[in-house]
Structure formats: structure tokens, C-alpha cells
Amino acid sequence: MTIRVLPMADAKRALMYAIEDVPGKGKGLIATRNISKGTRILADKPWITINESFMTKEFRMSLIAQQLHDLNKEETKDYLSMRNIYSNSSAAKNWVGIYTTNCSTITSCKSALFPNVSRINHACNANAVDYWNDNLSKMTVHALRDLKRGEEITVCYVNRPRNRQERLRKLWEEHQFTCECDLCSQPEEKSKLTDFILDRGDDLRKEFVDNWDRNCTKNPKTLLRCAEMQSRARRLDGVNELGLMRAYEQALYVIIANGDLARASIFIGRLLFLQIVISGHDSPDTIRYSAFSRSPKQHEKYGLSDKWETTMANLPPDLKEGQKEFEDWLWRRNEIDPDPKRIDFYDRKIFPGFNDLPVECDHQSIYIKRHPRRHWCFLGEILECTMSERLDITVTDIDGEIVSISLEASADYNSFDFERGHTLGILYAERYPDLKEGVKSISAKIRPGCLKVRHMKRDWEDRSKRLTDI
Numbered sequence: 001m002t003i004r005v006l007p008m009a010d011a012k013r014a015l016m017y018a019i020e021d022v023p024g025k026g027k028g029l030i031a032t033r034n035i036s037k038g039t040r041i042l043a044d045k046p047w048i049t050i051n052e053s054f055m056t057k058e059f060r061m062s063l064i065a066q067q068l069h070d071l072n073k074e075e076t077k078d079y080l081s082m083r084n085i086y087s088n089s090s091a092a093k094n095w096v097g098i099y100t101t102n103c104s105t106i107t108s109c110k111s112a113l114f115p116n117v118s119r120i121n122h123a124c125n126a127n128a129v130d131y132w133n134d135n136l137s138k139m140t141v142h143a144l145r146d147l148k149r150g151e152e153i154t155v156c157y158v159n160r161p162r163n164r165q166e167r168l169r170k171l172w173e174e175h176q177f178t179c180e181c182d183l184c185s186q187p188e189e190k191s192k193l194t195d196f197i198l199d200r201g202d203d204l205r206k207e208f209v210d211n212w213d214r215n216c217t218k219n220p221k222t223l224l225r226c227a228e229m230q231s232r233a234r235r236l237d238g239v240n241e242l243g244l245m246r247a248y249e250q251a252l253y254v255i256i257a258n259g260d261l262a263r264a265s266i267f268i269g270r271l272l273f274l275q276i277v278i279s280g281h282d283s284p285d286t287i288r289y290s291a292f293s294r295s296p297k298q299h300e301k302y303g304l305s306d307k308w309e310t311t312m313a314n315l316p317p318d319l320k321e322g323q324k325e326f327e328d329w330l331w332r333r334n335e336i337d338p339d340p341k342r343i344d345f346y347d348r349k350i351f352p353g354f355n356d357l358p359v360e361c362d363h364q365s366i367y368i369k370r371h372p373r374r375h376w377c378f379l380g381e382i383l384e385c386t387m388s389e390r391l392d393i394t395v396t397d398i399d400g401e402i403v404s405i406s407l408e409a410s411a412d413y414n415s416f417d418f419e420r421g422h423t424l425g426i427l428y429a430e431r432y433p434d435l436k437e438g439v440k441s442i443s444a445k446i447r448p449g450c451l452k453v454r455h456m457k458r459d460w461e462d463r464s465k466r467l468t469d470i
């Protein structure tokens with residue numbers, strides 16, 4: 001293979017971005033052409049790198065000055081035009097202030113400032129992600145979704161973003177600006193829902209970490225359920241796929257710790273795909289997942305117990321990724337203790353997801369035609385509830401679909417606690433036939449006594465006995 005070295009002019013033309021003035025934000029990076037998801041937008045070598053451990057103020061200042069001295073005239077001019085939110089009472093203090101305002105953390109103890117990456121502005125739902133590639137000694141930036149020509153390229157400065165108030169507080173403390181991204185500019189009601197979903201995803205991540213030592217082999221199902229609920233929240237948060245990656249990572253930990261190589265291979269495949277999107281084929285993490293995909297047993301958590309031991313031969317031959325039954329298998333939803341008194345809330349015949357509900361007035365429905373005496377119950381986890389003339393409830397079902405239910409406000413519901421996270425059950429629920437674009441609704445024709453709400457949060461399996469009266 002021959003590598004063609006582009007002449008300088010061609011190399012400049014090949015840039016996918018330009019540094020331009022962005023109203024209200026100083027300089028920023030703007031896409032100069034359409035960029036598809038997963039594309040490496042740039043790979044930047046640092047101008048200045050500092051090992052922050054055991055560093056005195058004076059030594060840090062002298063290291064910055066030394067490395068600044070090595071930049072050429074043009075680069076120094078660019079450096080000095082960067083924002084400084086700290087003191088600039090002397091030239092040296094100004095250099096340090098610029099560095100501290102614009103540097104990125106590259107490893108647990110090192111920070112660095114880059115000519116291009118340090119110009120990228122923040123958005124909480126960033127369209128790109130920066131990643132320190134130790135193999136290249138460069139910071140890469142990859143598109144997290146398709147970008148249009150002229151769109152500003154953004155990364156998220158907040159590690160694991162939570163609710164709006166918390167994000168704004170952190171951004172002000174560390175960077176002194178008020179974010180006005182799409183997520184921060186959502187109308188109040190929508191924003192409350194996003195906040196709830198983001199916080200819940202992160203709370204579940206923490207809960208997994210806190211319970212790992214106690215439950216990783218003794219009660220792995222609880223941890224897997226925690227990762228599953230997290231993955232469901234991450235799909236809804238509208239931010240990007242970084243959160244989903246964390247959920248899959250945790251699921252892989254508990255699956256592989258208990259020897260389940262068949263399911264581990266699926267999570268490794270999903271993580272490898274996402275890792276390539278965020279860091280490319282040559283990143284250390286991609287190479288690591290690539291090695292696991294060839295030999296899952298290499299994973300550091302493999303085999304703490306053989307509780308769930310499987311081999312690749314145990315992959316279900318009749319199921320394909322993307323099918324609901326495949327997800328049921330993957331998340332081990334159908335395996336409950338053979339206790340006849342327990343209800344299996346993952347039994348889709350009794351507890352169908354929204355897409356499997358019969359359509360209102362559809363007399364051809366299998367529910368009525370073939371099984372005239374069949375009983376079914378729709379279960380949803382409450383995300384949002386507003387009460388005025390009507391009772392508008394938003395829930396998420398077993399497949400992570402967002403479903404809305406709008407009911408006449410009635411005294412019948414006064415005793416119900418429509419709190420977020422509680423479970424709502426509707427016996428004989430039907431889908432509303434006139435779907436507004438993108439809105440999934442359940443028919444308001446609910447028979448008296450067929451709607452219940454229980455203080456049952458998240459884990460439909462372990463708390464199944466508590467819903468036996470639905």
C-alpha cells in the first residue's frame with residue numbers, strides 16, 4: 001500500500017472543519033461539509049502537556065512558559081487569543097489562566113491544551129466526542145451523529161451529564177458560561193422529563209457500582225436488571241450513545257463475571273461497534289474490545305463464578321438481534337424461580353409491550369378472535385403525569401417505548417399515586433387507532449377498576465408478588 005502525502009494546500013482543503021467566530025461563544029469549529037456518524041473529524045497533537053500530580057503552582061507556571069516558548073509566532077498568537085476566565089494580572093498568570101480555562105484531561109493525572117480541540121465549544125447533547133488516543137499521542141474527535149455542513153461541532157465538557165440545574169452549576173463553576181444547547185433550552189415540562197431520565201440513568205449506574213462487590217456473584221440478577229433499566233433510560237435521554245455504552249459495559253461485567261460467554265459475546269459486539277464510533281479502529285479501547293470479541297475469556301472480570309456458565313454454542317439459533325425475544329434472552333428476562341405463586345412480569349403473552357397490544361375496536365384481533373377469554377395487562381413505568389381537566393400520563397413499557405395515556409380526570413384516580421418511577425397497570429389495554437405522528441397512545445376507554453398504580457419501582461421481577469392484586 002502506498003500512502004500519498006497531500007501537498008499543504010490539499011491537506012487544508014481536506015479539513016472537515018474551520019475555526020470561525022460563533023455568536024456568543026467566541027471561536028468554534030464549524031463543519032465545512034456533511035460528516036457522517038463515526039467519522040474522525042480531527043486528530044490533534046497537544047501544544048502543551050502537564051502532569052498535574054504533585055505540581056507546585058510555580059513549577060506548573062514554568063512548565064507552561066517553557067512549552068509556550070517552543071510554539072511558533074502564529075501558534076503563540078492563536079494561544080494568546082484563547083479565552084481566560086482566571087487572573088491575567090501578569091503575562092505569566094495570563095498564560096496559566098488560558099491553559100487552565102482551555103485544557104482537557106487526557107489521563108487521570110495529565111492535562112493538555114490543543115490547537116483545535118481546545119477551540120471546540122460545549123453542548124450537553126454534543127454531536128461529537130473527544131478521546132485521548134494513547135497509541136497516536138493525539139486527541140481524536142469523532143462524530144456521534146450525522147452532521148450537516150455549516151453545523152457547529154460540539155463536545156460535552158461535563159462528565160456524565162445529569163439534570164439541567166446540575167449541568168449549569170458545573171459549567172458555571174468550571175468554565176463560567178451558561179449553556180444554551182438544545183437540551184438546556186427545552187421548554188420547562190419537556191426539560192423536567194429529560195432531567196428525570198438523565199438522573200435516573202446516572203443513579204442506576206451508581207447503584208450498580210455500589211452493589212457490585214456485594215452482588216456480583218451472589219445476586220447477579222439484581223445487577224443485570226439495574227444495567228437493563230439503565231440502558232432503557234439511556235435510550236430515552238436524547239443525549240447521545242455514551243450513556244448507553246456505560247449501561248452495556250456494566251451488563252457485560254455481570255454477565256462475564258458469572259461465566260456467560262454466549263451473552264457476553266453479544267455485549268462485546270455492541271460495545272466494539274460503539275467504541276469504533278467514538279474512537280475509531282486504532283484506539284486502545286477498540287483494540288481491547290476487538291481482542292475480547294475473539295476471546296471473551298480474556299476479559300478481566302471473566303469467571304468470578306460459573307453461575308451462568310454458557311459457551312458460544314448456547315447462542316439461540318432461531319433468534320436474531322433486534323427481535324424482542326432476543327432481548328428477552330439477552331437480558332435473561334424469562335428466567336424466574338419456578339414458584340407457581342409468582343407472576344412473571346416478563347411473560348409477553350400476559351404482559352405485552354405497547355406494540356403488541358390489540359388495536360381498539362379491531363375485532364380481528366387475535367386477543368378476541370382466537371382467545372376470547374384471554375387476559376392481558378399492559379405495564380408501564382411512570383415518567384410524567386400532569387393533572388388538569390385531563391389526566392395525562394407518560395410511561396415507558398418493557399421495550400422502552402414512550403407511551404401516552406390521556407384520561408378524563410375522575411375521582412376514581414384520587415387514591416392513586418402517579419409518582420415517577422411507579423408502575424401503572426392497565427388490564428385489557430388497547431392501542432389507540434388514530435396515531436398522531438410519533439405519538440403512541442393507549443385508548444382512554446379503560447373499564448372501571450382496570451387501572452392500577454403500585455409503588456413498585458423498576459424491578460418488575462423481584463417485586464412481582466406485590467402486584468398480584470392487579
Ligand SMILES: [Zn+2]
Pocket residue numbers: 123124125167179180181182183184
Ligand atoms: Zn446544555
